[in-house]
Amino acid sequence: GRPRDLAGRKVVVSAGGTREAIDPVRFIGNRSSGLQGYALARTAAARGAEVTLVAANVTLPDPAGAKVVRVESTAELRDAVLAASADADVVVMAAAVADFRPATRADVKIKKTDGEPEAIHLVKNPDILAELGERRRVEPGPRVIVGFAAETHDVLANGQAKLARKGCDLLVVNQVGEGLAFGTPDNAATVLVAGGDPVEVPFGPKEDLADAVWDLVGERLS
Numbered sequence: 001g002r003p004r005d006l007a008g009r010k011v012v013v014s015a016g017g018t019r020e021a022i023d024p025v026r027f028i029g030n031r032s033s034g035l036q037g038y039a040l041a042r043t044a045a046a047r048g049a050e051v052t053l054v055a056a057n058v059t060l061p062d063p064a065g066a067k068v069v070r071v072e073s074t075a076e077l078r079d080a081v082l083a084a085s086a087d088a089d090v091v092v093m094a095a096a097v098a099d100f101r102p103a104t105r106a107d108v109k110i111k112k113t114d115g116e117p118e119a120i121h122l123v124k125n126p127d128i129l130a131e132l133g134e135r136r137r138v139e140p141g142p143r144v145i146v147g148f149a150a151e152t153h154d155v156l157a158n159g160q161a162k163l164a165r166k167g168c169d170l171l172v173v174n175q176v177g178e179g180l181a182f183g184t185p186d187n188a189a190t191v192l193v194a195g196g197d198p199v200e201v202p203f204g205p206k207e208d209l210a211d212a213v214w215d216l217v218g219e220r221l222s
């Protein structure tokens with residue numbers, strides 16, 4: 001069985017992928033299934049944690065033992081994560097967050113016209129993970145902040161730079177492409193550790209990667 005090493009700890013996990021509305025029926029989204037985030041929430045609860053799972057557009061059944069907050073957009077995800085993080089020990093940002101959103105959302109469905117379609121103007125979304133790291137430098141915050149990063153090339157170098165830039169303690173770096181990771185039950189990753197050596201997690205169930213993350217989190221909490 002699993003250790004109960006997270007008993008009494010409050011953890012927040014974000015999962016899934018955000019959607020940014022274009023009009024009442026259309027959105028810009030991504031292919032995140034939420035499987036890895038849900039595995040993190042389930043295993044944390046099994047290890048004794050009090051878990052808030054902020055789920056963006058996930059169709060999976062609620063994991064046992066977690067409080068689930070459903071969101072759609074990045075703005076909603078940010079509000080829910082920041083609210084739940086106020087008194088949390090750990091935050092894990094496993095959600096795929098849209099980097100950009102349409103500058104405006106049309107009130108009515110955009111109609112097909114005879115001429116060329118209008119361009120969709122995009123603006124930047126806030127980086128929630130970076131914001132958590134920045135806030136923690138000026139006020140009390142979660143002891144451990146964990147990010148995820150999907151990289152297609154120079155995985156370790158890009159990951160180390162991202163770990164520093166976002167001010168997180170652990171960064172789970174996935175190699176993506178060629179049908180890896182998205183929507184599949186298995187994953188392989190390298191967990192980059194601030195001030196420590198990277199930990200390789202071999203290809204296997206997403207639950208195994210989740211447990212490897214909680215092992216490292218538990219070490220940093222104790």
Ligand code: C5P
Pocket residue numbers: 093094095096097098099125126127128129130146147148149150
């Ligand atoms: O910069 P990049 O998107 O590769 O970073 C991925 C990590 O940052 C993930 O943990 C993701 O949840 C988080 N993120 C965020 N807000 C954004 C973009 C990414 O919190 N706007």
